[in-house]
Amino acid sequence: MADRRPARTAPDTRHVSDDALRQLVGFNIKRAMNVIAGDLRTTLTPFELRMVTYSALTLIGDNPSLSQAQLAAALSVERPNLVNVIEELAGRGLISRDRVPTDRRTNALRLTTQGARLLAQATEAVRAHEAQLLDGIDPADIATLRAVLGRIERNGTERI
Amino acid sequence: MADRRPARTAPDTRHVSDDALRQLVGFNIKRAMNVIAGDLRTTLTPFELRMVTYSALTLIGDNPSLSQAQLAAALSVERPNLVNVIEELAGRGLISRDRVPTDRRTNALRLTTQGARLLAQATEAVRAHEAQLLDGIDPADIATLRAVLGRIERNGTERI
DNA sequence: CAAAATCGTTATGATCTATATCTATAAAGC
DNA sequence: GCTTTATAGATATAGATCATAACGATTTTG
Numbered sequence: 001m002a003d004r005r006p007a008r009t010a011p012d013t014r015h016v017s018d019d020a021l022r023q024l025v026g027f028n029i030k031r032a033m034n035v036i037a038g039d040l041r042t043t044l045t046p047f048e049l050r051m052v053t054y055s056a057l058t059l060i061g062d063n064p065s066l067s068q069a070q071l072a073a074a075l076s077v078e079r080p081n082l083v084n085v086i087e088e089l090a091g092r093g094l095i096s097r098d099r100v101p102t103d104r105r106t107n108a109l110r111l112t113t114q115g116a117r118l119l120a121q122a123t124e125a126v127r128a129h130e131a132q133l134l135d136g137i138d139p140a141d142i143a144t145l146r147a148v149l150g151r152i153e154r155n156g157t158e159r160i
Numbered sequence: 161m162a163d164r165r166p167a168r169t170a171p172d173t174r175h176v177s178d179d180a181l182r183q184l185v186g187f188n189i190k191r192a193m194n195v196i197a198g199d200l201r202t203t204l205t206p207f208e209l210r211m212v213t214y215s216a217l218t219l220i221g222d223n224p225s226l227s228q229a230q231l232a233a234a235l236s237v238e239r240p241n242l243v244n245v246i247e248e249l250a251g252r253g254l255i256s257r258d259r260v261p262t263d264r265r266t267n268a269l270r271l272t273t274q275g276a277r278l279l280a281q282a283t284e285a286v287r288a289h290e291a292q293l294l295d296g297i298d299p300a301d302i303a304t305l306r307a308v309l310g311r312i313e314r315n316g317t318e319r320i
Numbered sequence: 321c322a323a324a325a326t327c328g329t330t331a332t333g334a335t336c337t338a339t340a341t342c343t344a345t346a347a348a349g350c
Numbered sequence: 351g352c353t354t355t356a357t358a359g360a361t362a363t364a365g366a367t368c369a370t371a372a373c374g375a376t377t378t379t380g
Contacts, residue, residue, distance in 0.1 A: 016234040020222045020283075021215060024290060025302065026196040032309040033193045034236060035316035036186040052367095055181060062180045069327060074176045076194060078369060083329060105327040105376045123180075130184060133315050137308055142185065144304045148297055149192040155293050156195035212336095229358060238338060243360060265345045265358040324379070329372100336367065341360100348355070 036133060043129045047122045048092075052077065052085050054126070057111065057119045060095055065108040067100075094118060196293060203289045207282045208252075212237065212245050214286070217271065217279045220255055225268040227260075254278060 021027045037051065044054055052075065059074050060066065066074075072082045086109070089095045094115030097107045111119065134142060181187045197211065204214055212235065219234050220226065226234075232242045246269070249255045254275030257267045271279065294302060 016219065016226055016230050017222050018219060018234055020218050024286065025294065025305065026193075026200060026290060027215070028306055028309045028313075029189060029193050029196060031236075032312045033186075033189050035313050036189060039316055040186060050366095055187070058180050059176065059178060062177050066176060067327075070176050074178055076191075079327080080329070080331090080370085081368065086328095103327085103377070107328070126184065130186060133312050134185065135315055137311055141304050141308050144301050145185065145308045146188055148301050148305045149188045151297055152192045152293050153188075153195050155295055156199055227358075239359070240339085240361075241337065246359095263346070263358085267359070322380085324377100326377075327375085329374090331372085332370085334367100334369080336365100338365080339363085341362085343360085344358085346355100346357075348353100350351105350353085 036130075039129055039133060040126065043125050044122060047118060047125070049118075049122055053089060054119075054122055056082075056085055056089060057094065057115060058123070060109045061111050061116060061119055064110050065100075067106040068109065069106070071109060089115070196290075199289055199293060200286065203285050204282060207278060207285070209278075209282055213249060214279075214282055216242075216245055216249060217254065217275060218283070220269045221271050221276060221279055224270050225260075227266040228269065229266070231269060249275070 018027075040051055040054075044050060047054075049057070055075055056071060059071055063070070063074075068082055068086060069079055071086075072079045075082070077085075086095070086097060086107075090097045093112055096110045096112055098110070100106045100108050178187075200211055200214075204210060207214075209217070215235055216231060219231055223230070223234075228242055228246060229239055231246075232239045235242070237245075246255070246257060246267075250257045253272055256270045256272055258270070260266045260268050
């Protein structure tokens, strides 16, 4: 009945319970998000893209000629923080940034041919990695996941 | 058939499609997480707690006498970054931090009476806010959400 | 034409995150 | 035992993220 210590100078491997935190749905979402973000980071590294730059490319591709203000809003990023992102993408020749004649305050963002190609390659890799993360999960459950997440998002944003 | 511009100097309200990003489950999780994190932030503000400090208190309450290294691992935080958190909580008298006689390298973290009381109050508020975010969602779907998130987490961590 | 608002931008600070390194302690290997 | 190796907590530091104020240029409002 002696206390059987782990011995060794090895790391403290005693089990730590996170049951209380796990009761909160938000905590589970955060943990899953950490995993996904980490995986996404490694997936995008070969393309020299980050989550923001990839998301920006995707939104620009889906909404040609949108402005930085629109993109910032869609990305949930403050406009000043988007400037460097745009600068980086434009500097790499992945997007074009043209002053709009009808409103010379705004920039019209568009994918270049090179940007569209890189986006397509990155998207393929991202989808493949996400498929691995979702491996073994019933598609119906994923549909439920989407629905529930959407509802949480609406509950939190509309109710302000 | 004229182009009906928003006119005004008002913000660009043209609809921006994020359909492509929405196809990725990870993007939906991130958006829901943003909402939850924002709500949690306002919920914890009255208690002068952040997500880390709240999580730390919860884990310490659930695992009395755990070490900082254990806590850091459970929180997915680097040990150096936990030091200030512990310092803050100890400075406010919410936790005690005692050198362990059997291993004088490690600290045993425990909630003080005051810390336990604050944690209980904060937890009540957090649960109430989370219930609002989950309002109108079928409990069975929430169970599915938990299961799917857990699977994603395991798929991402075990497969390394 | 004057006033107000928006766009992109710059500057700046606060916060978060990761890494290298130090000490003191403890265990492992010979 | 004594040396080597490893861990715990802490310090310092750099990088990345994120939020806010303010400016010039431009456009719309009144």
